Amino acid sequence: MEPFDFASQDSVYVQIFLNPPASLKELPLKQFYRLNLPHRLKFDKKGSEIIPTAEFRNLPPDPIYTLGMDVPQAWLVRPHVSHHDLDNIHLASFTGLDKIEGVEAIFDLDYIVVEGHARDPLTGLPPRGLQLQLSTSNSTPIADTQVVANLGYIQFKVKPGVFQLGIREGYGRDVFEMESVGNEGWNSPPVTKAGTEITVTSLEGLTLYPRFKRKPGMETADVLIAPVKDKGTVVDQVMGKKDVEVMQQDQAEINIFTVASGLLYERFVGIMILSVLRNTKSTVKFWFIENFLSPSFLEFIPHLAKAYNFQYELVTYKWPSWLRAQKEKQRVIWGYKILFLDVLFPMDLKKVIFVDADQIVRADLKELVDLDLQGAPYGYTPMGDDNEEMEGFRFWKTGYWHDFLKGRPYHISALYVIDLVRFRQLAAGDRLRGSYQALSADPNSLANLDQDLPNNLQYEVPIFSLPEDWLWCETWCSKDRLHRAKTIDLCQNPMTKEPKLSRARQIPEWDEYDREIANFAKKLADEGIIRSAAYATGVDDLANVGSAKAEKKGEETQPHHKADEAADSGSPSTAELSSQEAKQEGAEPVAPRDEL
Incomplete structure (x- = not known):
């Protein structure tokens, strides 16, 4: 559902009252947010889409900032393009072109998260330790996980598509069989009617509620402890050992x-x-x-x-x-x-x-x-x-x-x-x-x-x-x-x-x-194989983030921070800048507290 846009409604009037405290010992603002949630596509004069961006301007120059994204739970997002250290942005240290252009980063939506809560319908308890897998239509496994005791939770990361949910090969198949894939809610129909397919078509992800029932004779079996099989004859042992070696070559x-x-x-x-x-x-x-x-x-x-x-x-x-x-x-x-x-x-x-x-x-x-x-x-x-x-x-x-x-x-x-x-x-x-x-x-x-x-x-x-x-x-x-x-x-x-x-x-x-490492990175950068020369930089330069003195106040040119989000333009995402006091990169936390 698209969020309600107050700014586009003529009949809506909004008045905001600010009530700050009378005095402050320090600036309480530690994070800066910019919302990137356009309610419609925008185009330039040539008809090309204007990519939605989040911009940060006129920020205090002295803190060290970390640039990140605050995104929906179902998204796995990371920066894909940036020539700067997004964990250590110190505006006061910027010189030359960096000071004029600021920091630019492009974030991509890599995966959609498929979550779930598995249960044994007879006991209502999670089948703890049961290993599951997602496969393509031709039965090629692409991801696996196991059911954890915490709420019977499972998680996969996938691209949009159609997949098969099943029990991973092993002792789990001896103990359990799938009763329902659970893609239609808590009381989803059984696999005999709905099959084992799951479909990921939404940026909101997917939550499954799969059910697994125990096979006859396995009512008390612990899927975490597979029985030790008979070693068999000497020939069987030798052949078995070879099989294991072949399997583990990867x-x-x-x-x-x-x-x-x-x-x-x-x-x-x-x-x-x-x-x-x-x-x-x-x-x-x-x-x-x-x-x-x-x-x-x-x-x-x-x-x-x-x-x-x-x-x-x-x-x-x-x-x-x-x-x-x-x-x-x-x-x-x-x-x-x-x-x-x-x-x-x-x-x-x-x-x-x-x-x-x-x-x-x-x-x-x-x-x-x-x-x-x-x-x-x-x-x-x-x-x-x-x-x-x-x-x-x-x-x-x-x-x-x-x-x-x-x-x-x-x-x-x-x-x-x-x-x-x-x-x-x-x-x-x-x-x-x-x-x-x-x-x-x-x-x-x-x-x-x-x-x-x-x-x-x-x-x-x-x-x-x-x-x-x-x-x-x-x-x-x-x-x-x-x-x-x-x-x-x-x-x-x-x-x-x-x-x-x-x-x-x-x-x-x-x-x-x-x-x-530095010489190898410099060779790659000089040959144009990599665009970023960060690894060819002296390690002292990487460590000295925040050591330079802040520029004088009142300069006309303010640093410009921009995060271009490459995810779907109509999907909710927020660019976030977190600040901390300027310090040398690499400083570790103080010694552990004497308590838990």
């Missing part, structure tokens, strides 16, 4: 996922990638959370992957509307690191390693892939405990954490390995989301969301403690064991507050990797 031997936001951290990702590849002979695949990546990175990464012979894939997941949202972007990123591990990756991926963007790897991560986690769904490294200078900052030794842990270690979230099979068997994702939903009701809880949450839940979802050499950082660890470090993390030092780049350059190989 998977890389090492799978790494990471998340980065802003050009500086994306540069760190390139350095991290080189450090991984230099220390292994195994095949490597990187999984990037697409939500936060810049157009510059997405333009650059295919060329880096081809030149250095690694695979990569973009993954994304729309934050569900029923799960309490985070407002600050850093906390949203932390949420994506831990809350959706069971549904973020393809169902056939067995094990994945999270590596922080700013880490340097010095060992073969295949060792971590092959490590026995002894039944735990994931393994983390305990926080370093042998740098005596930092004893007063070890928050986990006092207060809540001291009483809760009872001698167990508090683990750092800069590096961890996840056994996705075991993770799903234990319904660890459901447990983490349930705990998060309860704790996040208190805004003072989960100061370091991605780290506090698994540590606080380790009595229910066990953590395997990795050997200390798997992660070293100068803040918490003794320099006496730096030579044994398998990875080095640039974690913040709350005592010295030393800039991240200063610490990075103390690592001998870091500058070598950085120069290699």
Whole structure:
């Protein structure tokens, strides 16, 4: 339904009264919005359509802005074209042509979200852990997911079209059969009458209510725990082993996922990638959370992957509307690191390693892939405990954490390995989301969301403690064991507050990797292969956002910010600029609070 346009109605009179407070200590305005919701198409004198845009003018120059889109729940939107760092827009630092033209970005609508709530009609409960898939008309799977315990929720990302919803091949087909696809509401007709087709034709997305009934004899079966089959004869075992090897050839031997936001951290990702590849002979695949990546990175990464012979894939997941949202972007990123591990990756991926963007790897991560986690769904490294200078900052030794842990270690979230099979068997994702939903009701809880949450839940979802050499950082660890470090993390030092780049350059190989990435990017830019020269820029320039002094007030030319939305012109979307105080990019949050 098209929104009512008051401006076009002659009989409507609107008067707005403003009642601001008498005095302010600081400007309460932290976000600027521009609505892009035209009620009709517009054309220029030549008959060409005027593309709807959202423009920001006369903004205060000193804050650092983040440009984003506030869109309907069913949309997955990201910037596709921009030569600027949309996470760190500092108008006071602009010079030359940038100061005149400002920032321009084009956002595209990539996918429509199909959501659903599955249930077993006999019990009314969700068929937790049941793996589902969407297929094309010729039965080619295009997306998969699993039913989570939280409201029986399922989610797919698709383009408009007609698809088949079904149970993914595996033990789930032995336990359940589909009774209804649920595309006509809660009481949708059964598949015998309506079939298994779903149709996505609207920008509003689609909500399904599928029903799955248990097969006879499977009334008590747990779909998360498949029975162990008889190994059979020696010949069967040998043949079976070969089959498994053939099936797993499509998977890389090492799978790494990471998340980065802003050009500086994306540069760190390139350095991290080189450090991984230099220390292994195994095949490597990187999984990037697409939500936060810049157009510059997405333009650059295919060329880096081809030149250095690694695979990569973009993954994304729309934050569900029923799960309490985070407002600050850093906390949203932390949420994506831990809350959706069971549904973020393809169902056939067995094990994945999270590596922080700013880490340097010095060992073969295949060792971590092959490590026995002894039944735990994931393994983390305990926080370093042998740098005596930092004893007063070890928050986990006092207060809540001291009483809760009872001698167990508090683990750092800069590096961890996840056994996705075991993770799903234990319904660890459901447990983490349930705990998060309860704790996040208190805004003072989960100061370091991605780290506090698994540590606080380790009595229910066990953590395997990795050997200390798997992660070293100068803040918490003794320099006496730096030579044994398998990875080095640039974690913040709350005592010295030393800039991240200063610490990075103390690592001998870091500058070598950085120069290699910069030279490769410069070559691509000089040859016209990539349009953005951001990756050829010196890393110091990327880090110095906000360090320049603001221009004098009263200049005639004001910066011009424009977000051209490439989505449907009649669909609701809002461009959003969020501001924060000017700071050096890369500064990390303060040490975690001593409470949940």
